[in-house]
Amino acid sequence: MSLHFINAEKRMYDSIIFPSFDLSIGLGSVVAVYSSVNVREQVIELLLENTRLSNGEIRVGESSVSYNKHKMGFFFLKDSLYERLSIEEMLYFTKRLYSSNESIEDVIQTVQLDVKRKVKIKQLSYSERKRVQLACLLVQDPEVYIFEEADQNLDLESKRIFLMILLQLKQQNRSVLILTGNMESAVTMSDKIFRLDENGLHAVHMEEGNEDHTTSAEELTPIVESVLPVRFEKIPTKINEKIVLFDPPEIDYIESNEGQSYLHIKGESFPSVSTLNELEARLLPFGFFRCHRSYIVNLQKVREVITWTRNSYSLVLDDKDKSTIPLSKSKMVELKEMLGL
Amino acid sequence: MMISLRRMNAILQKDFKDFSRNLAVSTVLIMPIGLGLMYGRAGDHSIEYHFMLINLAFAMVATYVQCCLIAEEKEKNTLRGLMLSPASTTEILGGKSLLTFILTMFVVVITAYFAEYKPANIGIMAVAFILSSFFYIAFGTLLGLFSKSVMEASVIVMPVVTVFSLGSFLPTIVDQYPIAKVGMYLPNIQLIELATKVEAGSGMGDVLVELGIILAWVVLLCILTAVIYRKRMVD
Numbered sequence: 001m002s003l004h005f006i007n008a009e010k011r012m013y014d015s016i017i018f019p020s021f022d023l024s025i026g027l028g029s030v031v032a033v034y035s036s037v038n039v040r041e042q043v044i045e046l047l048l049e050n051t052r053l054s055n056g057e058i059r060v061g062e063s064s065v066s067y068n069k070h071k072m073g074f075f076f077l078k079d080s081l082y083e084r085l086s087i088e089e090m091l092y093f094t095k096r097l098y099s100s101n102e103s104i105e106d107v108i109q110t111v112q113l114d115v116k117r118k119v120k121i122k123q124l125s126y127s128e129r130k131r132v133q134l135a136c137l138l139v140q141d142p143e144v145y146i147f148e149e150a151d152q153n154l155d156l157e158s159k160r161i162f163l164m165i166l167l168q169l170k171q172q173n174r175s176v177l178i179l180t181g182n183m184e185s186a187v188t189m190s191d192k193i194f195r196l197d198e199n200g201l202h203a204v205h206m207e208e209g210n211e212d213h214t215t216s217a218e219e220l221t222p223i224v225e226s227v228l229p230v231r232f233e234k235i236p237t238k239i240n241e242k243i244v245l246f247d248p249p250e251i252d253y254i255e256s257n258e259g260q261s262y263l264h265i266k267g268e269s270f271p272s273v274s275t276l277n278e279l280e281a282r283l284l285p286f287g288f289f290r291c292h293r294s295y296i297v298n299l300q301k302v303r304e305v306i307t308w309t310r311n312s313y314s315l316v317l318d319d320k321d322k323s324t325i326p327l328s329k330s331k332m333v334e335l336k337e338m339l340g341l
Numbered sequence: 342m343m344i345s346l347r348r349m350n351a352i353l354q355k356d357f358k359d360f361s362r363n364l365a366v367s368t369v370l371i372m373p374i375g376l377g378l379m380y381g382r383a384g385d386h387s388i389e390y391h392f393m394l395i396n397l398a399f400a401m402v403a404t405y406v407q408c409c410l411i412a413e414e415k416e417k418n419t420l421r422g423l424m425l426s427p428a429s430t431t432e433i434l435g436g437k438s439l440l441t442f443i444l445t446m447f448v449v450v451i452t453a454y455f456a457e458y459k460p461a462n463i464g465i466m467a468v469a470f471i472l473s474s475f476f477y478i479a480f481g482t483l484l485g486l487f488s489k490s491v492m493e494a495s496v497i498v499m500p501v502v503t504v505f506s507l508g509s510f511l512p513t514i515v516d517q518y519p520i521a522k523v524g525m526y527l528p529n530i531q532l533i534e535l536a537t538k539v540e541a542g543s544g545m546g547d548v549l550v551e552l553g554i555i556l557a558w559v560v561l562l563c564i565l566t567a568v569i570y571r572k573r574m575v576d
Contacts, residue, residue: 048425070427080422082355084362089355096351097426120362140426 001071001143002026002175007056010042017042020056021201023194025144025175030166032178032190034204039196040179044148047072060144070098073142077149079133083122087113087132090121094136102139110168111135112161127158134165145169145176151185156306163189163308183257187292187326188312195258235279237263237270244270248286252301252319254279256294267320289335291315291327305335344435348428352436356410360440365491366409370448373398377455388537389509391458395470396529397506398452403445403477404484404505405498410437411485412494430570438478445474462539465548469535472555476528477505479562486569505529528558 002025009020018039025031033043045051046058049065060068082090091104108114111131116124121132137145151159166189169176180186186193186204193204234245252264256276262269272279280290287299297315304316305327313327327335360367377394414420414437423433449470460466480501488494508529515521524530535551 069425074425076421078418080418082359082419083417084359085355089358093351093355097348097423097428099345099347099427 001061001068003072003144003177004059005056006059008046008053008058009055010046010051011054012042016198018196018198019200021196023201025177027175028170028173029192030170030176030178030190032180032186032193033196033201034180034183034186034193035196037181040148040181043179043196044074044076044146047146048074071143073137073140073145075133075137075145075147075150077152079129081121081129081132081136084120086118086120087124087135088117090132091135091139094139098140100139100141102141104139107135107138110138110161110165112157125155126153127155130154131158131161134162138165143174145174147176147178147180149180149182149185150178150189152180152182160306160308163312167309183255183294184314184324184326188308188314235263235272235274235282237272239270246270248283248288249298249300251283251288251298252317252323253298253325254283254288254296255325264319264323289331289338291325291331291335293328295325297325299338305332344429344431348432349436349439352423352428352433353439356437356440360406360410363413366406369401369405370444373401373448373452374455377452381456386457388533388540389513391453391456392529392533392536393506393509394452394456395449395458396509396532397502398449399445399473399477399529400502400505402448403441403474404481404501405495406444407438407441407478407481408485408488408494408498409491410441411482412488413491415485415488416490430567434482434566434570438482441478441481442474445477446470449474460536460539461542462544465539465545466536469532469548469552469555472552472559473528473532475559476555476562479559479566483562483566483569486566486573509533526554528555531555 004025005021005023007020007022008018010017023031023033033040035043042051046053047065049069058065060071065072082093085093087108088104091107094100095102095104108117111134113128113131113135116128121129124132151162154162166176176190178186178190183193183204195202195204233248235248235251237244237246246263246265250265252266254272254276255262255264255269261272261274261276261279263272274282276290276294276296280288280296283296288296289299291297297317301317301319302315303318303322306314306316306324308314311329313329313332314324315327317323317325373394376397380390380394411420414423420433428436481498484497484501485494488497505527506529508524508527511521511524511527511530512533515525531551531554535548538548538551
């Protein structure tokens with residue numbers, strides 16, 4: 001069953017939360033909506049029918065939300081588990097509550113909590129609780145899955161399980177909507193990304209092979225000329241009215257967000273005056289690598305390359321926060337060549 | 342609307358497991374039984390003493406436990422999960438009340454047994470006890486819906502416990518303070534009057550007024566609870 005936002009618009013106290021937009025999430029597709037916390041909460045309230053749209057409508061399948069309420073399954077940021085029950089008891093309760101036919105055995109295997117099935121939920125770690133929460137959702141077996149900040153604060157193992165399950169849901173022709181404020185998680189988890197804010201819904205382009213090559217080639221030529229006369233090695237950033245200069249080796253990675261590029265240095269981010277393409281050209285000699293359409297990484301700082309699935313990868317850096325940044329499939333091939341694999 | 346017994350049963354079983362591991366709330370059951378034992382041995386068998394204990398058992402188990410169960414569901418955010426499930430309001434509140442009802446009946450019977458209270462007409466008293474327990478459970482649900490955490494719940498339930506257990510001595514002061522007459526219509530006092538009549542050998546027909554007043558309280562609180570549930574749960 002698919003989820004449609006038709007002409008949906010929300011205003012609150014005379015200010016626009018989001019202007020009208022259309023979005024359809026078809027069968028077997030995973031769509032991420034990248035937004036601020038306010039917008040995310042509003043979308044969830046709307047799906048829960050706690051508030052109403054100012055305009056337009058939301059449809060589940062062919063009918064309205066209230067008619068198909070139980071076809072939707074929510075994965076909230078805040079879990080709602082009975083702490084004194086064991087994992088097995090919790091799942092058994094969910095199964096009976098939803099009169100579902102899913103096998104608890106299979107679900108426990110899928111979230112890989114087989115060893116801990118008799119452990120009480122309050123004794124589990126945060127990531128394990130999230131996995132139990134996901135297991136409960138799988139037991140419900142809804143047609144439309146809605147995830148709120150699905151992989152926030154999860155450990156690597158749980159993230160991997162999560163991505164695996166998303167892939168399974170896709171194969172089972174379920175519709176999945178991911179609401180997140182983290183671009184990295186949006187990129188790793190979904191096929192299509194949209195940004196939703198007071199300016200409306202905009203598709204965020206995922207890097208797909210050839211289209212990217214042409215644009216970067218066009219943009220590269222003028223930059224090379226401007227760089228040639230003086231070789232200035234520091235990278236300027238602008239904070240309020242000050243200009244701060246950084247040495248390239250200091251930079252952990254560079255991220256582009258809404259057309260503005262940010263240098264990440266020791267866990268802090270500084271807006272840069274140049275575009276990502278300009279930066280890429282200047283930083284290439286210093287061992288930087290364009291690992292994604294909106295990311296440049298300092299290869300010296302990369303500690304680990306994680307393979308989530310056959311098509312999605314992340315780089316883990318050796319910086320203070322152990323940041324993870326997405327690595328796209330085509331760039332993975334390039335990176336492998338550079339590493340001589 | 343069809344009420345699914347399977348779902349109610351699922352909620353009941355879940356609550357039973359959860360409750361039996363929740364010592365902070367489940368140890369409350371011991372109190373009325375323990376007091377019953379003590380008073381039973383002390384040898385004072387007046388009807389006021391018996392009913393102070395029985396009303397205490399009602400308030401401590403039905404109201405307190407129900408209030409804490411509902412408040413915990415709210416605090417731990419699990420009530421939202423239940424409300425999003427196919428279970429209807431009746432099934433959710435019914436399933437939860439069913440556990441409290443079973444516990445209440447169990448504790449009241451044991452307490453009465455230990456306190457050596459032997460009603461003259463068990464049938465009438467059973468009806469009166471069941472009606473009263475509905476009142477106390479509805480009251481507990483109502484208070485649970487008002488409180489945000491178990492901590493808050495166990496505080497706001499205390500005045501209720503005091504009024505309904507020690508309130509059993511209200512008839513003894515009603516001559517001094519005429520204003521206290523209003524309190525005579527409280528369901529706990531009505532229960533005592535009913536019990537006194539039963540001891541005097543009255544039949545079902547003579548106690549219909551008392552049963553009617555208790556029933557009116559039950560209906561009133563059920564309506565109030567339903568209204569508050571709708572109102573509180575929307576926001």
